[in-house]
Amino acid sequence: MSRFDEADDPRRRLLIKGLAAGLFAATVPDREALAWDIFGTVPHKLPLGQSIYSMRGEVLHNDKPATFSSIIKPNDTIVTKDKSEVIFVVGGNSMIMRENSHLKMQGDDSNFLIQGLRLFAGKLLSVSRSEGTIIKTSTATIGIRGTGYYIESDPERTYFCTCYGITDVESTQDPTSNDRIVSKHHDNPYYILSGEPEGKNLRPAPFINHTDQELKLIETLVGRVPPFIFSGTEYTGPRRGY
Numbered sequence: 001m002s003r004f005d006e007a008d009d010p011r012r013r014l015l016i017k018g019l020a021a022g023l024f025a026a027t028v029p030d031r032e033a034l035a036w037d038i039f040g041t042v043p044h045k046l047p048l049g050q051s052i053y054s055m056r057g058e059v060l061h062n063d064k065p066a067t068f069s070s071i072i073k074p075n076d077t078i079v080t081k082d083k084s085e086v087i088f089v090v091g092g093n094s095m096i097m098r099e100n101s102h103l104k105m106q107g108d109d110s111n112f113l114i115q116g117l118r119l120f121a122g123k124l125l126s127v128s129r130s131e132g133t134i135i136k137t138s139t140a141t142i143g144i145r146g147t148g149y150y151i152e153s154d155p156e157r158t159y160f161c162t163c164y165g166i167t168d169v170e171s172t173q174d175p176t177s178n179d180r181i182v183s184k185h186h187d188n189p190y191y192i193l194s195g196e197p198e199g200k201n202l203r204p205a206p207f208i209n210h211t212d213q214e215l216k217l218i219e220t221l222v223g224r225v226p227p228f229i230f231s232g233t234e235y236t237g238p239r240r241g242y
Helices: 010-020 029-039 212-220
Strands: 052-056 059-061 077-080 085-090 093-097 101-108 113-127 131-136 140-145 148-153 158-171 174-183 187-192 202-204
Touching: 077 085, 093 212, 113 212, 140 148, 174 187, 174 202
Parallel strands: 113 131
Antiparallel strands: 052 085, 059 077, 077 101, 085 093, 093 113, 101 113, 113 148, 131 140, 140 158, 148 158, 158 174, 158 187, 187 202
């Protein structure tokens, strides 16, 4: 599995780490030029009327090619193709969708409130302070209580990390396999399975495929910071052994 900060453009990794360390300011023109070249703008809170911050490759918005003028709403569908990625905002939700992902949202378009997400396939990192959102995959039903989270979905299993906040995780086919996670910093990642014995469809998982730098980036796009103390270095492992 590829990681966002290991993308083919090494300047992207430099930019994310620089953002995390608080290096980007209007008084530093070389960093500003680097950010403009890679993302199109220095990381900052997106203005009203702008949904997409960064995009590469083939990205579809409601079955049509996405553009930087696309306004993404809570009932829309986003698809990324091979070697593609999009970073976007919907209301108070900010997301990174990696390649070969298919996301359908449900919510209230009038106030840009997302109430449900269906990740048919792929990988999604998201932050929100909203409560009551439900995420569904082929194997999992997850209640979001105001969190940052990372999720990967394929037909046989779901990977889910509560980066911070509270989530309720349950196997769709086995409701006895469930847990409420209260996480400060990537506590208790899980694989959510199907077809295992009753009560055995949640399995402890390692910390994989996302970084604190990415969380810092997408929180910045909605004018927030992560709730953990941010050191400017990568988080490289889970907080507990398995």
